[in-house]
Amino acid sequence: MSQWVSVGDVDVTARPRGLWTVACDLLTAGAVLRISVPNLAGSEIPMWSYADGTECPPDGDPMSLIGRARCLCDKAPVGALIGKLGGSTAGAADGAVFVVGSSCIVKVGDDDAPLYLTINDEESGMSNNQGSLKVKIEQRLT
Secondary structure (H helix, E strand, O other), X not given: OOEEEEEEEEEEEOOOOOXXXXXXXXXXXXXXXXXXXXXXXXXXXXXXXXXXXXXXXXXXXXXXXXXXXXXXXXXXXXXOEEEEEOOOOOOOOOOEEEEOOOEEEEEOOOOOEXXXXXXXXXXXXXXXXXXXXXXXXXXXXX
């Protein structure tokens, strides 16, 4: 039987210094992660903003007028929480980019890698973003 062990919690800002926030410095190859955004006290859904006056949950805004093709991850709605294994804080897609949303399970590839998280937005659109999400990261132990 496997169990989930906390790797840590990280605050992911909608306006990072680069494009990505470092969530874990180095994860072991083959590790299985569960990444989630728990509801706030009173079951309130956490929100952040990808544009002035436009809030959305970690699953993003599927009705946004910003085209997904112009964002860091074209497979996720604008405003969604996305992740990347490998690469750097400044690279748009220099690692394996994936969708997190409110919750996901992802396996680290064949090499040790850092984990980065950010909001799905245009590279040039981060300056008007606001808010942050508290993200929980767990690893499965077998």
